[in-house]
Amino acid sequence: MKVVAYSIKPFEKEVLVKANKKKHDITLISNALSLETADYAEGKDAVVVFTNDDVSALVINRLADLGIKYIATRSVGTDHIDIEAAYKTGISLANVPTYSPQAIAEHAIALALSLNRHLIQADEHSHNFDFKLDGLTGFNFYGKTVGLIGLGNIGQAIAAIFNGFGCRVIGYDVANLVNLAEIELLSFDEVLRQADILSLHVPLTPATKYMINAASMAIMKKGVMLINTSRGGLLKTIDIIEALEQGKIGYLGIDVYEHEKNLFFEDHQNDRNKDLLLQRLMTYPNVLVTPHQSFLTHEALQQIADRTIKNLDLWQKDKVVAST
Structure with a gap:
């Protein structure tokens, strides 16, 4: 052929x-x-x-x-x-x-750990020989509630890792799933309401586009950690920025971005006009962006x-x- x-x-x-x-x-x-x-x-x-x-x-x-x-x-x-x-x-x-669902799952975990323990900031400070610990306090994953939206191969792979950390893992999936070991199945709203850490693992469809928006974030815990390694269009970015401003989202780790087409996978350092929405998003110290690399093993x-x-x-x- x-x-x-x-x-x-x-x-x-x-x-x-x-x-x-x-x-x-x-x-x-x-x-x-x-x-x-x-x-x-x-x-x-x-x-x-x-x-x-x-x-x-x-x-x-x-x-x-x-x-x-x-x-x-x-x-x-x-x-x-x-x-x-x-x-x-x-x-x-x-x-x-x-x-390799493990590739995506492990990258999501890497985003979560890096945000929680402020590894990017710690590394930058250390390279400047600033070894103070101010502003680097994280939290134990052990005992926290992790909410997974989407329980396919990737969702189940990340559930296994979070279970290993000693987290309580809850999840929602549109399919009528049963007998998923160590994942408590709840409604979409209940997963959002109870999660300390929320990770998305669903495809982008008309039904899932902007599933994380001002209305859905309103029922989340204040300071929730949000991880997205699926598709950028699951998040309404302008609403995410408002939630970061308000402290509703305490940590944001994304490997995808809703306007990433013609942007990700290429070097745009010298572009005269850069994506203003993404630039604004990356001004927050509690935001970690990677360039759609979770598959890259x-x-x-x-x-x-x-x-x-x-x-x-x-x-x-x-x-x-x-x-x-």
Whole structure:
């Protein structure tokens, strides 16, 4: 199968080549998919994309005109793809249903620990030979109530870690889940109301967009720690800033941002005009932002590459791929 893979980073090349084993003719390019770069797919059977690629109706229609039959995304989430447009053009879709949930869970824990123990500030002070302890007081995770929104593979992986810390773990999921060891299932509102630490692990859909907003934060504990490693659009950022001002949110750790498209994954240090909302968010000392890197482990990258190639293998054999 002839394939062009967009938005390829240097750390992905080796694992994709290893997973492919020369089975498919894959062209790896660093360019993001857009209406302007869609023509790189001319003469190909499939395109491989990532979360910040433009897979809107306009781009999909252009790909269909070029003869593309398949789109595979190197991600679990598919909110960047106009699924209806793909269906109308007859283009088949596939994602990576799951990969190393531990990678995401461990990054969420890293954000929580770093915020709690003020590790960024402590490191900066130490590098300046300022070894005072003022302003570095944290709290024990032991005995605290951790609320998880979304109890899929990642939610269950992070639950296991927090259980190991001796936390009480409560959770909410839209699925009718039963018999999840050591997770107390409650309603969405009750999880928000009781959690000292709240971590989000749900996809971005019309139902979940801005699920954390002024109204939902109103029922949270004052000073709650909020962690988001899922999708930026789960948080209404302007409301988050107001909650930080009021002290409603005591700690915020995010690996995603609602306006991250065309921003994350690239160096924008020299941009004349920077995202003002994100700049304001990062002025708070109790906010920690990482650039959508929670998936970035050797194990996760290999699993993503392996599943992406498997999707191509199945399509080449005219088999149905378990897709979005």
